[in-house]
Amino acid sequence: MSRLFMSLSIAFRSLLQHGRRTVFLGLAIAGVTALLTLLNGLSSGIKRTMVHTATTLSTGHLNVGGFFKVTGGQSAPVVTRYKEVLDVVKRAVPEMVFAVARGRGWAKVISDRGSMQAGLGGIDIKDEPAFKDVLQIVAGSIDDLAQPNTVLVFESQLKKLEVKVGDALTVSAQTTRGAANTIDLRVVAIARDVGLLSKWNVFVPSATLRALYQIRPDATGAIHIHLAEKDFDHIPTIAARLRTSLEQAGFRVMDPDAQAFWMKFQTVNREEWTGQKLDVTTWEDELSFMTWTLKLLDGLTALLMVILIAIVITGIMNTMWIAIRERTREIGTLRAIGMQRRGVLSMFMLESLLLGLGSTVSGAVAGALLAAALNAAQIAVPEAVQLFLMSDRLQLSIEGPSLLRSVALITAVAGLAALFPSLRAARLRPVVAMSHFG
């Protein structure tokens, strides 16, 4: 124990002695760690916003959606007799926290002053307490969405629609029978944006959506199943189980296909069956058209890190070589008074590890602080970046485990980089080392 303590104190003193060198190298390592922290924070920030936004607006953690085909060539994103489906879901997914039925639609929304195309979410606000908690209402009351022919819009849509609470909106859509149908709605609530998806979504009562598409009261768009955070990692397993249960209960279930429901029309329309088929999807499936940005960011981060770590390794090795040359006589002396080769090796390794640990920790802390500062600054980002970030503000999310991983990774790299020079130092013979000059 005391041996370790001594080694540590020698390493620490050596670092202090070569203060300038330590500071420079430490700064570089800390900078790289801070960068890694920030980039990871960005990536998980995006993911978090994505899950948060999406599970509020357009998907559950797990969904039972599906298509109803009146004829072979046309399909509607509808689940008929959904209560029966819900019963099966309740039995098959005991992990379920709650489930909601949402209508799905796509329509033209027209106000007196403008118009836009939007995804319609049909919602029973009375059954969805969580929805109320997540949305911040800027004007009006979300509870009014319980009344028929009402609509909730998002702030960013006001630019196009120019409406306020109480104003009228008309929605116009094609029913599955190919006819256009319209309904007049009253704006009852305006909500603050929830990420990019809210640009294209408005919410109406389920009954209104059914009336617009003229579908039966026992039909809905999809059942969104919400799970507790602890179950997030095994969503695919739960999905597979649910699929089997639904099949056993006599429902026809589509093969898994990791795409958003609206990307499946082309395929479904070309298949021969008619009637109802159910489709079990996860939130990642429904957002597959967006998650590629996340993959791109992770790829870029990895690439950048590899390059930077290569540079840092070069720097550490260089420093160690020179330190060993400078301290050859010291090494000789230590060996002469009885230090083992292993001792020399661990002394230099410890030095490097200590430097690595110190600078990674401070780098991680700096990165986390910077991330917090960036979050607090609420930096608005341009539209192209918004698409990438899924949010109109820069949001970083620093997570403990990934922070620890970064620290461990870079410290380990620092240690490894020192391994080769340290081995060389350990191999020095005391006599040669002591007579070394310069």
Next chain:
Amino acid sequence: MGDAFKMVVLIAFRNLVASRLKTAIVGGIIFFGAALVVVGTSLLDSVVESMSRSIIGSVAGHAQVYSAKSRDELEVMGGFDLEGPDIAPIDDFAKLKAVLMQVPNVKAVVPMGISGAMVTSGNSIDVALAELRGVVRKKIGGDTSAATIAAYDDGKAHVRQMVKVLEGDIENMAQLHDEKTLAPEDAATVRKAAQDEFWVEFDKNPLDSLEFLENRIAPQATDADLLFLRYVGTDPAAFARSFDRMKVADGTAIPPGQRGFLFAKYIYEEQVKLKTARRLDKIKDGLDNRTVTIASDPELQRFVRENHSQVREILLQLDGRKTELFRAKLRQELGSGEADVGKLLSAFLQTTDENFARRYAFFYKELAPALELYRVRIGDTLTIKAFTKSGYVQSVNLKVYGTFDFRGLEKSPLAGALSVMDMVSFRELYGFLTDDKRQELAALKAASGATDVSRDNAEAELFGKKADAVPGRVIEADATPGLDADKALSGLAGRLRRDDLAARVFDPKQLTQGVVLNAAVILENPRLLEKSMADIEAAGAAAGLPLRAISWQKASGLIGQFVLMMRMVLYTAVLIIFVVALVIINNALVMATLERVREIGTLRAVGAQRRFILAMLVIEAMVVGLLFGALGAGAGAAIIAVVGKVGIPAANQIFNFFFSGPRLYPVLGATSLGAALAIVLLVSALSSFYPAWLAMRVTPRQAMQSED
């Protein structure tokens, strides 16, 4: 001075060789950095270049001009939704053109409007009924040849089969739709048409029965296939003149004064072609051009799977005779005794790397001639239904004259995203109403007095635009007018009206005058883009026509911004890499300097000035920088040269889009080389200042005393 300089350089070179380790480390980092800058910026520039060619050459022109009163910014490409941005119309293109043509450097101005719509390829029952009607006419006309009688019986059987399918559909519909919205008489009419008595009656009185089928049965069929198209309404002749790489690939151009539609070849292939055939093409492209295999590439595997499982589209095309033909051919080809054509097809389309070439050839040689490879043929009439700005559905029938693409951009999804239609039809779909049309509307509204919304709306055609209408003052239609008036023309009457309109010609002047949304401007000298844009805005303001001019990059919307962002990401990465490199190099140099304290002290003792020491060390670093920087840049250039020959295959759809084609052939940019060298020199100079400053402070005595 000259001698001193020579000496400094000499000493610097000697030192480089003397401390090889330091040189190797610093040089390695610099080498790598320079290569990265050259490769990175060249790649990015090549992406930008290929995208800009696609964007400028296909629709954007060098600049886009639109009304400054618009609520949104114009985007000619890459919108997420079908509808375009909210652009205030410009009332008179003739005036706009006159203003723009006065601006120096403006070569051509093309009128435009961009929007998108759902397009139905027509109900198959409509087609079958039209065929039957033709045969019935012949028969009534006295043609009683065996062929006509056989065709009559075939046609009847076909329609009867369809009615039977419709009966099943009606049952399905009851499961989906609210009973209240389903008129019971609809189901009753279908039941009636399915009964034997109806068909006995049909032989006696074919014309009346046909009318019943056309008016009461056909509208209930919902098997029309939907296409989502984005199109640009323009003056087709001016468009072809100004975007001179445009060429007609199939069919002909839209004749002057005719309404018409030209598909972008890419869209035609991608969306209109028989999906099975398109997927076979894509698999072939993957095997030939991307050198992947079905066994290893998930995308190709998906194509095979879809081909294998989706044979319905082909089966629907097979009547009795063709079914027999396919059965015989496939049985022979596969050596199978299977009787079911669906299963035979499915087995045939289960292609592997081994049998693909043979089956591909077999498909096109033996099967394709019996198939309709495109849902919409050249010469067909296309019904385009669009939501007008105010939300009602407007539909127009247009003849498809052909397809077009752009020379050199044939495979670019970007350049092939927009189809072309004449401006007159565009205005109608977009919902511009002239004064007299507004009055007509008001009259009809008053006459109908109905307030409920009929579900016949889709069939209904609002109002045709009289072809000889004088282009008067144009206004945008009010919000939601005429929804109740849609009843006015429905069913057959509406269809006839549309057919009639499609055939009418219009005064070619309507293309050069009248309302447009935006205009593409082609410049004489694209380098002066910024100045010309300012000139255009000034000229507009002077003429009382507030205009906004935006560059092609801005007009391409998110795509252009994406490029900017990629550039930002690259520059940030380069910056970070060099900052870290700077620290590491600096560190290496500091240590190298400290090692040389004695040497420096000696130099000082024999009379070297501080300036000399400083110069020596900085030059040393710059030499390393320049040498390894040049080597690195050379290596980067070599990589680009090799890659430029081979091309980078686009791994998937997203890259296809960014590469603006299936392969990117990067070219080396002179600026990337320059930038790489400049950055490298800057970094090596900066990183040597601190160590040099340290060395400068070394006094001769101190140095001679020091032990190491």
